[in-house]
Amino acid sequence: MKILLSKPGLDGHDVGVKVLAHAIKNAGFEVAYTGLRKSIEDIVNMAKDIEADVIGLSILSGTHLILCERMKEIMNKNGLVIPWLVGGNIPHGDVAALLELGATAAFPTGTTVEEVVGYLNKLDSKKT
Numbered sequence: 001m002k003i004l005l006s007k008p009g010l011d012g013h014d015v016g017v018k019v020l021a022h023a024i025k026n027a028g029f030e031v032a033y034t035g036l037r038k039s040i041e042d043i044v045n046m047a048k049d050i051e052a053d054v055i056g057l058s059i060l061s062g063t064h065l066i067l068c069e070r071m072k073e074i075m076n077k078n079g080l081v082i083p084w085l086v087g088g089n090i091p092h093g094d095v096a097a098l099l100e101l102g103a104t105a106a107f108p109t110g111t112t113v114e115e116v117v118g119y120l121n122k123l124d125s126k127k128t
Contacts, residue, residue, distance in 0.1 A: 001029050001030070001053045001054060001120070001123070001124045001127065002029070002030040002031075002032065002050065002051065002052050002053050002054075003024055003029050003030065003031050003032070003052065003053065003054045003055075003056060003120065004032045004033075004034065004043070004046060004047045004050065004052040004054070004055050004056065005017050005020065005021050005024075005031060005032070005033045005034070005056045005058060006033070006034040006038055006043045006046075006055065006056065006057055006058065007034065007035065007036045007037065007038060007058055007059075008038055008039065008040055008043060008057055008059060008067045008071075009037070009059065009061055009063050009067055010037055010061060011036070011037070011058075011059060011060050011061040011063075011088075012036055012037065013060050014035075014036055014058070016058060016060070016088070017033070017056075017058035018033070019113065020056075020058070020087075020113055020116060021033055023113045023114075023116075023117055024116070024117060024120060027117045027120070027121065029120060029124070032046070032050055032052065034046055040067060040070045040071050040074045041074055043055060043057070043071075044071075044074045044075060044078050044080055045078075047080060047082065048078065048080060052082065053082060053083075053127070054082060054083045054084065054085065054104075054120070054123065055082065055083075055084040055085070056084070056085045056086075056087065057071065057084065057085065057086040057087070057088075058086075058087060058088045059086060059087075059088040059089065059090070060088045060089040061089070062089065064086060064088065064089075064090055064094065064098065065094060065097060065098070065101070068086055068098050068101045068102070068103055069101055071084060071086075071101070071102070071103075072101050072102040075102065083104035083105075083123060084102070084103055084104060085103060085104055085105045085106070085107065085116075085119075086098055086103045086105075086106050086107070087106070087107030087108075087111060087116065088107075088109075089109055090106055090107065090108040090109055091108060091109065092108045092109070094106070094108070095108055104123075105119055107119075
């Protein structure tokens with residue numbers, strides 16, 4: 001499975017997503033990373049270009065609801081139907097809203113790297 005990890009918006013902190021990328025790669029997944037400060041349009045276009053199976057949004061800026069609303073809009077506009085996940089500085093109380101916006105999974109503050117890798121393994125086993 002090819003996973004595109006991304007840092008949407010103006011958030012300039014990417015140590016966590018790089019740690020996650022390393023763990024996901026060690027778990028046997030192919031990983032691509034958009035780099036910092038990408039628009040949702042950039043992320044969706046890159047996912048299409050590299051034929052990603054999953055998009056992961058890492059958001060620490062507190063703008064997760066707005067960015068995920070935009071993600072749903074741009075994914076629909078582009079006809080891209082692949083799972084997308086969101087994690088980072090996500091309050092537990094926002095998880096349901098993020099799922100309602102279309103995220104396949106939302107990983108709130110305190111989620112471990114192992115939990116994310118475990119989720120991706122389950123997602124991958126359903127794909128095959």
